[in-house]
Structures are given as C-alpha cells and as structure tokens.
Amino acid sequence: MSHSPSLPDRPRLDLDPELTDAERVSALDEHLAEIAQVHDELAERLDEAEARREELENEAGQLQRENETLKTSSLYVATVEELTDEGAIVRQHGNNQEVLTEISPTIEEEVDNGDRVAVNDSFSVQQTLSSETDARAQAMQVDTRPQVSYGDIGGIDDQIREVREAVELPLLDPERFDTVGIEPPTGVLLHGPPGTGKTMLAKAVANGTDATFIKMAGSELVRKFIGEGARLVRDLFELANEHEPAVIFIDELDAVAAKRTDSKTSGDAEVQRTMMQLLNEMDGFDERGDVSIIAATNRFDMLDPAILRPGRFDRLIEVPEPDAEGREQIFQIHTRGTTLADDVDFEELAELTAGRSGAEIESLATEAGMFAIRDDRTEVRMADFEAALEKITDEDTAAEPIAFH
Numbered sequence: 001m002s003h004s005p006s007l008p009d010r011p012r013l014d015l016d017p018e019l020t021d022a023e024r025v026s027a028l029d030e031h032l033a034e035i036a037q038v039h040d041e042l043a044e045r046l047d048e049a050e051a052r053r054e055e056l057e058n059e060a061g062q063l064q065r066e067n068e069t070l071k072t073s074s075l076y077v078a079t080v081e082e083l084t085d086e087g088a089i090v091r092q093h094g095n096n097q098e099v100l101t102e103i104s105p106t107i108e109e110e111v112d113n114g115d116r117v118a119v120n121d122s123f124s125v126q127q128t129l130s131s132e133t134d135a136r137a138q139a140m141q142v143d144t145r146p147q148v149s150y151g152d153i154g155g156i157d158d159q160i161r162e163v164r165e166a167v168e169l170p171l172l173d174p175e176r177f178d179t180v181g182i183e184p185p186t187g188v189l190l191h192g193p194p195g196t197g198k199t200m201l202a203k204a205v206a207n208g209t210d211a212t213f214i215k216m217a218g219s220e221l222v223r224k225f226i227g228e229g230a231r232l233v234r235d236l237f238e239l240a241n242e243h244e245p246a247v248i249f250i251d252e253l254d255a256v257a258a259k260r261t262d263s264k265t266s267g268d269a270e271v272q273r274t275m276m277q278l279l280n281e282m283d284g285f286d287e288r289g290d291v292s293i294i295a296a297t298n299r300f301d302m303l304d305p306a307i308l309r310p311g312r313f314d315r316l317i318e319v320p321e322p323d324a325e326g327r328e329q330i331f332q333i334h335t336r337g338t339t340l341a342d343d344v345d346f347e348e349l350a351e352l353t354a355g356r357s358g359a360e361i362e363s364l365a366t367e368a369g370m371f372a373i374r375d376d377r378t379e380v381r382m383a384d385f386e387a388a389l390e391k392i393t394d395e396d397t398a399a400e401p402i403a404f405h
Ligand SMILES: Nc1ncnc2c1ncn2[C@@H]1O[C@H](COP(=O)(O)OP(=O)(O)OP(=O)(O)O)[C@@H](O)[C@H]1O
Pocket: 152, 153, 154, 155, 156, 193, 194, 195, 196, 197, 198, 199, 200, 201, 251, 296, 297, 298, 322, 330, 333, 357, 358, 359, 360, 362
C-alpha cells in the first residue's frame, strides 16, 4: 500500500481567446479527461485511506483488549532466586515451582536477587512489588520502644519473674551464668489461654532491656505468606541482628511448629520448611548477640516436641487465666485513667468475672465507660460495670451456646 503524502495536481485550464470553437471543444475535452483521471486517482487514495483506517482501528481495538486483559488478569507472586544470562530464575509462591523466565524489558533494570515480583501466566516478570507490599514489612511488626511495662500487667507476677530471669538476666548479667557454669535458656515459650497477657509480657521485657520488639505471627506466615515462611523466618532473625538488642516475639507458634501429620500435602511441606528454618536459626543461636526469643501459643498440646528440645524453646512458662486477685489488679490497671464513682468495688467485680481473661476485663472496663458516656456522666459507676458484664455475657451466649461461667 502506498502512502505518498502529495496529492495529484489540480488540472489547469488556460483557454487561448484566439482558439477556434473546434479547438476550444477539444481543449475542454482534454481538460475533462484530466479531471476524470485526477478524480479516479483521488478516489483510489480515499479507498486506500479508508482501508488503512479500518486496519488501524482493528489494531487499536485489539491493543485495547489486550491492555484490559493485562490489567484484569491476575498476576502471580514469585521471588527472584537468581539472575542469569539466560534469564531470571523465579520461584512461585504457593507451589514453590522454580522456573527460568524472562523479565519485561521495561523493568529489567529494577529487578534484583531476592525481590518479590509479579509474574503472568507464562511466568514472565511483569512488575516488582513495592516496599509497601513487601512481605517482610507486612509480616513483621517492629517497635523500637514498646510502651508496655511490667506494672501494666496484672495477676501474673510469678510469670513476670520467670521471664525476667530467663531473658533479662542473660542480657544484663551474663557473667552469673558463666560463673555457675550453665547455659542461659535460648527461647522462652509462653503458653496459656488467649488474652492473658503473653504479648504484653514480651513487650515489657523488650521495654525493660531497652530492646527493639519484633513480632511475627505464626498464623500469618502460613496463611498469608504462603511459600515465603522460611525466608521470612530468616529475615526475622536478620532483622533482629540489625536491631540488637532485640526481642523476637513469635505469636501463635503452633501455626508453624505443629506436630507432624502423616498427610503429604504441599501446605504441610511448606509449614515443615518454615519450622526447619526456625530450628536452624535457633540452633545457630550461640553466635547471636543480644537477641532474645520469646514465643507464645494457646495450643501447647499441638506443638512438635522438636521445637521444645534444649537449645530451642527450652524455658516453658504457663500464663494462666488470672485468679480473683489478678482480675482485681487488672481492673485497677485498666481504670487508671478513669473517673470512678465511690461505689465501684473491684473485689466484687473480680468475683463476678471468674474465668475471664485480662483482655476481656479490659474490654469490660471500656464498655462500662461507654455506658457512662451514653448517660452523659463523667464518672463510671458500679452499675455501669454490671451492665457491661451483662452485655458481654449476652454477646458470648449469642456467639456460642456454651458460654463462660
Ligand atoms: N494480665 C494482664 N494485665 C493487664 N492487661 C491485660 C492482661 N492480659 C491481657 N490484658 C489486656 O488484653 C490485651 C491483650 O493481651 P495480650 O495480647 O497480651 O494477650 P495474649 O495472651 O498475647 O493473647 P493471644 O494469645 O490472644 O495473643 C492487652 O493489650 C491488655 O490490654
């Protein structure tokens, strides 16, 4: 197809006034023929242009559709294992498949080993994932100055003492262990029902030793960051080293360290890999500096005994539901900033809340405050606590038929 930009010249007609009629007619005929020719030529050009327009329209439509599918089709998340001359080796999360693939030229420069990237159906790397979506940032919560102190925790004084012995002493006074000739515990495992202050305790230890608190939730490792568990565990210990002194807190340890089952599903294999990485990190713990490891679980019975061997989580501390005295203390702690009426009796409230955890007592105190606010009062009365307790008990009954006491 020709696309010559210039159009044929417009035929000109110069009639000599001296011409005879016959000559004039023949000149006009000739001119008409020229015009007809230019017309044909232009008509042909127009056809060509129309055809070209149609072709371009089709092309545009196709690109538009491709663009839409690219935008709407899901991309898979993978990690770049290695950049080679032949392309990038990426490992897809979820199924752990390793593939040799190419990187889209527009982002070739940005991609590095270890990056999280998005790949399309044919595994070609389409984009690198920004730091906001970076699993490391999402999976770990770093608090350089946790605000919890031992005085904020009620009813578990023995546990506080035990944790301090196991974690603070080796950090603050390592010679004492040397002198007696014993190894300080490697990891402390807090176990007990939910909401009893295990996380608080780990934060308070970090606060008490001026250490950075780094938390990772075991359940998220296996649910949200499938395929990345082992790498994240390695990152966790690396991060702790960078932030020395640091307290590593692994919540819901049972999610990554459950007893081995016979099933050979890939999910299980993935959890196993994560646990192996954790065991490796803990076994290499001697060379580590001022890093303490604390873990928590509500499902002690589910733990793989391998994780409890000496040199791993070798200090077990049970954090039970608070007793009456503990509940009274927790009421006091969570109403420190509250204006209380004289009739508020924590001893009685403690009796009324048998079986409740610290977390539940905290929400009870908040709920009681809400009753006072609704009633336009500035002080919270005993009746507000009672109403709050009733509300919470009703909610429990609605949520599950077997309620607390
Ligand atoms: N012993 C306690 N003293 C004071 N407050 C407590 C106590 N236990 C729990 N709380 C309150 O409940 C909240 C939740 O507690 P925390 O997260 O420490 O519980 P946990 O044992 O780690 O729970 P889970 O097992 O569900 O992670 C705390 O922020 C705190 O306000």
